[in-house]
Amino acid sequence: MKLADLVRVLDDIAPPHFAFGFDHIGLQCGSLESDIKTAAVTLDHSLFAVQFCQNQGCDLLVVHHPLIWDPITELTPENPTVLPAYELAKSGIACFATHTNWDCAQGGVNDALCSQLGLINCIPFGPSQPELLTLLQTYVPNGHEETLINKLKSQGFSTHCGYQDCVYQSAGLGRYLPTSEAKPFLGEVGQYASTPEVKLEWLMPNRLVSRAKAMLQEAHPYEVPLFIEAQAGSRPAAHIGRVGHLTAPMTLKDFKTHVDNKLDTSALVWGDPARLISKVALIGGSSGSDWRSAIEEGVDIFVTGEIPQNEAVDAVSAGFSVMAAGHYATEQPGMAAMKNLLDHRVPEISWKLIEPPPGFGGRPL
Numbered sequence: 024m025k026l027a028d029l030v031r032v033l034d035d036i037a038p039p040h041f042a043f044g045f046d047h048i049g050l051q052c053g054s055l056e057s058d059i060k061t062a063a064v065t066l067d068h069s070l071f072a073v074q075f076c077q078n079q080g081c082d083l084l085v086v087h088h089p090l091i092w093d094p095i096t097e098l099t100p101e102n103p104t105v106l107p108a109y110e111l112a113k114s115g116i117a118c119f120a121t122h123t124n125w126d127c128a129q130g131g132v133n134d135a136l137c138s139q140l141g142l143i144n145c146i147p148f149g150p151s152q153p154e155l156l157t158l159l160q161t162y163v164p165n166g167h168e169e170t171l172i173n174k175l176k177s178q179g180f181s182t183h184c185g186y187q188d189c190v191y192q193s194a195g196l197g198r199y200l201p202t203s204e205a206k207p208f209l210g211e212v213g214q215y216a217s218t219p220e221v222k223l224e225w226l227m228p229n230r231l232v233s234r235a236k237a238m239l240q241e242a243h244p245y246e247v248p249l250f251i252e253a254q255a256g257s258r259p260a261a262h263i264g265r266v267g268h269l270t271a272p273m274t275l276k277d278f279k280t281h282v283d284n285k286l287d288t289s290a291l292v293w294g295d296p297a298r299l300i301s302k303v304a305l306i307g308g309s310s311g312s313d314w315r316s317a318i319e320e321g322v323d324i325f326v327t328g329e330i331p332q333n334e335a336v337d338a339v340s341a342g343f344s345v346m347a348a349g350h351y352a353t354e355q356p357g358m359a360a361m362k363n364l365l366d367h368r369v370p371e372i373s374w375k376l377i378e379p380p381p382g383f384g385g386r387p388l
């Protein structure tokens with residue numbers, strides 16, 4: 024399967040517009056034209072994960088934590104931060120990141136964590152970020168519209184909430200006088216021209232506009248294409264965390280044992296060991312300060328991967344309980360869920376889940 028076609032499925036599973044503004048998701052290495060036969064899913068782009076892909080002949084690595092975050096100023100094997108990217112590029116293995124969009128998505132990291140902990144009646148909770156949209160417009164002479172439409176279609180730029188290849192098209196007349204400085208595609212220098220044109224309009228996230236304009240510019244027949252950008256509201260936000268209920272209340276001490284067993288971890292817990300836990304708020308990964316919004320949900324505890332000491336102290340001072348169950352332990356179930364989903368949705372690709380041995384590849388002992 025072409026990676027471009029697989030990306031449509033990945034974007035459906037983890038909608039890009041759910042991603043937070045600071046995030047770096049999507050294709051980070053490789054070509055959309057490449058053929059994918061074998062692919063791996065991993066939490067981290069560790070050297071362990073990269074070597075796994077090299078040994079298993081994978082064409083693609085789907086990561087949760089983005090391969091490239093800060094701008095890269097060198098791509099050398101001596102720098103451990105960029106070594107995985109260096110190795111992937113060298114081996115011709117593509118890399119695609121689904122991060123906060125997979126945290127928020129239905130069936131994603133936090134739904135998988137709820138399910139692993141046996142929570143029921145789970146509802147969204149916590150931070151969210153609406154995505155700002157732009158209406159991008161251009162004008163092309165009749166007969167050239169399909170070239171431009173196909174250009175954005177091939178990249179999946181015209182997809183909205185379950186509808187793909189969305190574009191608005193209307194007919195009009197372009198009138199202009201080419202001067203001696205112009206090299207008109209249609210018309211003659213010094214003569215008024217009236218050209219039947221098509222106006223094309225696409226609604227897209229702000230983050231795609233500059234790439235879309237560059238692609239349209241390349242395909243546009245006019246010497247000086249006109250692009251108009253208008254702000255067009257935002258898409259509804261998706262919340263990153265979840266609030267759910269245990270099937271029966273248990274003490275905080277017993278809840279720690281429950282989480283340790285379910286996530287194969289050793290959680291750090293702050294709070295009264297005898298406190299009864301029934302309603303739980305959670306956000307996998309590193310969300311130590313979000314206990315403050317969890318309190319407002321009337322829950323008994325906030326569970327995340329990592330909590331700074333000062334946040335734990337403040338939470339207990341507020342009479343609350345918090346748990347740091349480990350970054351790997353709280354997010355790996357989400358990657359297993361993604362692998363299972365991709366097995367089902369794209370059976371023609373051989374999918375592998377990377378589970379590093381304890382102590383390696385980002386998994387603690």
Ligand SMILES: [Zn+2]
Binds near residue numbers: 307354
């Ligand atoms: Zn994470």
